[in-house]
Amino acid sequence: RGWMLQLPDMVRRRAEHNECEIFSLEEVSLHQQDIERIEHLDRWCRDLKILYLQNNLVPRIENVGRLKKLEYLNLALNNIEVIENLEGCESLQKLDLTVNFVGRLSSVESLKHNIHLRELFLVGNPCTEFEGYRQYVVASLPQLKWLDGTEISRSERIRAAQGLEEVKRRVSEQEREYLKRRAEEKEEAQRKAAGEETGNNEKKEGFDSDISSRSLDLFHLCSPGSELDEEQQEKEFWNTPCSFTPESRLEAHRHLEEKRRAKEKEKEKKKPKASRTLITADGRVMNVNEAKHMDTSLIDVDVQPTYARVTVKGKMVLPAEVKPDSSTAQRSQTTGHLVLTMPRVRTVTHPIKHRCSCQTFPSQSTSFFMSGYLCE
Helix, strand or coil, rough: CCHHHHHHHHHHHHCHHCCCCCCCCCCEECCCCCCCCCCCHHCCCCCCCEEEEECCCCCCCCCCCCCCCCCEECCCCCCCCCCCCCCCCCCCEEEECCCCCCCCHHHHHHHCCCCCCCCEEEECHHHHHHCCCCHHHHHHCCCCCCEEECCCCCCHHHHCCCCCCHHHHHHHHHHHHHHHHHHHHHHHHHCCCCCHHHCCCCCCCCCCCCCCHHHHHHHHHHHHCCCCCHHHHHHHHCCCCCCCHHHHHHHHHHHHHHHHHHHHHHHHHHHHCCCCCCCCCCCCECCCCCCCCCCCCHHHEEECCCCCEEEEEECCCCCCCCHHHHHHEEEECCCCCEEEEEECCCCCCCCCCCCCCCCCCCCCCCEECCCCCCCC
8 A cells, every 4th residue: 555655765774874775774663654564675685584564454474484583573463363474584583463453373383393482472462362272282382481571481381292282182172263253344344335335325235234333333434414513423333333454443443534535624724825925125016926737738839940939829928029139048057947038129218017927027138938838
């Protein structure tokens, strides 16, 4: 998404202490940046040892397998549901997945390959509610020293190994139940998204009768004929009960983003225009011209070896007759614009009434810029 287009600049700004060199960075903090996918870092920052990605919208652990030197990965407060793709992180010592959506507890076994892993945080994930959760993790990962901030003692490890098969069986049953509920949540989210796209009726074709009250209320809120004002809609949105899922978290983020953009747009509309200086301190009246873009189909340019003729809307751009032999063309050293200077045939002592989006014409010569702004 949009963050990927800004990622090089985001990383480079965080590399100021490293002379803006990305490839040799050892630590990068990209927390709270609305990141929805991990990309490029495993190619740009091969020397990374610490990576902070907490409080984003990342749904999967991916594209970090080539970070051989990575020691600490913080993915707390994201939308991750499975522990995966970390086998290549040979130096990983600490992994923080606090408050994610990991419900497939068996996926922790993929961390067996990370022989240097010492600390693991899974607090706030659905799998921590499983009966036998801690025993299962402790027995599955013998290299761990700390789990959820609590040290694993030698006696606990011995007890965890006892009756492990029974614990695995119970965990497997609870995992299946959770995945079944999760599949239903995903289906409901898909139905809701389809309903919001096709209309604002309470029941859509293909909807089940048990669709959540939050979905129906939101249909009412979004309906064109809704009598609720903006403040009431906002209150309804946050007060309507819903399940805590990756989809609901993403929905809340989208809602906040839309509100923020709407406020910025409204603020931009109300932004007062900059005041203009129409009279100088010595009392001289200034001619203020406003630049406007013009369709190039209305412009006719005739370039000859000794002169250039520019016609706009059937009228000559120049307000008076000029001396072609005394005219000059040069590039501005400050703006880079092409400046044509053409002396008038006769001196004009009275003000010349004209409208130009380039520059005020002096009394003795006429100058205009060949730039993005054209005269009319």
